[in-house]
Amino acid sequence: MVSPERLLADLVPPRHFAEARFATYRADPAHPSQAAALDRLSELARQVVAPRAGGLRALLARRQAPPAVYLDGGFGVGKTHLLTSLAHAVTEQAGPGVVSVGTFVEYTNLVGALGFLPTVEALATRRLVCIDEFELDDPGDTVLMSRLLRELADRGVALAATSNTLPDALGEGRFAAEDFLREIQALAARFEVLRVDGEDYRHRAVVTEPEPLAAATVREAAHEHPGAVLDAFDDLLGHLGTVHPSRYGAMLDGVELLALTDVHPVHQQEVALRLVVLVDRLYDRDVPVLLGGAAGGEGQDLFTPEMLAGGYRKKYYRALSRLGALAEEGRRLAAADV
Structure with a gap:
């Protein structure tokens, strides 16, 4: 059994992206949306780490929805590189313990281990929560994640997510329940969508085309x-x-x-x-x-x-x-x- 403490501690950029930074992202000139996403996330990092206002300004700020961005694009266009670069930029400026980075599955597992309200309390201490590869394996998980993100946004936590389809198209062709689609629409309204076009830099459609190893x-x-x-x-x-x-x-x-x-x-x-x-x-x-x-x-x-x-x-x-x-x-x- 993996402890809840281990699950929380693991919500950091994975080793594969330990060195990912905005400066190391190579935007393809043939796809201007890559450079546009890079610029927007750089701006978002500055917004997230900006000193928090006090007094009346703080009250007014709480009434404004915190920033939330959604990177949409195909496979291997650098969405996770951009997401983890954002996480690193915020951490380097605001200090450790202010960002959580995990996949959709890792967050649902965290709720299963801690319970919903303790998860909200733990993540509400962050300035930024990043969700990589937002997925819809079943309606229950989608409702759960939608509610979690709404709770965090209400507490002033900035959000960033990636997936391979637009938020309002998530689940298309898989589920048709009216309530389920309504949940998706409510979630979609939280995010500013940033399209990231391009080719899969890994250039692998299948993995077994070469002769298999003996x-x-x-x-x-x-x-x-x-x-x-x-x-x-x-x-x-x-x-x-x-x-x-x-x-x-x-x-x-x-x-x-x-x-x-x-x-x-x-x-x-x-x-x-x-x-x-x-x-x-x-x-x-x-x-x-x-x-x-x-x-x-x-x-x-x-x-x-x-x-x-x-x-x-x-x-x-x-x-x-x-x-x-x-x-x-x-x-x-x-x-x-x-």
């Missing part, structure tokens, strides 16, 4: 690297089903390389969604991955065509993009051992 290569590389963990793909998938997703990050403590043998397409949606969460945690921690294909493995897609066309397709494509980058690094490490 099992012997995977095992040898795992043996050579300290901190490597070697697993059969099916064993890993089975284990994920026994661990709550909130623990996937802690499960990777000390793991420097994940080596998998007998990798094959995943056909069950609940299994695929667990794998998506694991890939996100691997990517956060910059853990390279070795993907060894099944002997005579048929099919090059990790997720089925039905999954890639379904309601969770954005999750799957994000996972493929991120896993592709980690697998490329894994191949580089394996090649260095030859």
Whole structure:
């Protein structure tokens, strides 16, 4: 069981983005919206850290909604880089403990561990709360997050979020309940939408297009690297089903390389969604991955065509993009051992 204290302590920019700063974001001139988003977030950082007024000015300020921005764009256009750059900028100017950064899932897990009101009290001490990859796995989570953000905004906490669809289109094609759509609309009204156009800088649509690594290569590389963990793909998938997703990050403590043998397409949606969460945690921690294909493995897609066309397709494509980058690094490490 991961303690509530650990969950709160983990709400910081992930290791992959530890060095992300506005100055290191390379806006593509072909997509002016990238530079525009960069400028707006730089301005937002200054707004968040500005000295808070006292007296009548403070009373008037509380009546104004705190800033809330929503970065919308495709995969690999730098939304998380921008989000964590904002978090770093505010922290560097206002000091530690004033910003929380986490994924949608991490915040819902926090509410599950602490309870709703204690979570509000804990996060209300922040000046800025950042939510990466705002998702809709079920209506309950959406209502929960909508209420949480409203409570924080009412207490003067600035908000910043990312996703791959506009706020008022979240859940489109997945749920149709009138009350659920009303919740989405209420949440959408809180945010200033910043579009971030561009190409996926990771340039990975799928991760298994190259010939899969031989099992012997995977095992040898795992043996050579300290901190490597070697697993059969099916064993890993089975284990994920026994661990709550909130623990996937802690499960990777000390793991420097994940080596998998007998990798094959995943056909069950609940299994695929667990794998998506694991890939996100691997990517956060910059853990390279070795993907060894099944002997005579048929099919090059990790997720089925039905999954890639379904309601969770954005999750799957994000996972493929991120896993592709980690697998490329894994191949580089394996090649260095030859």
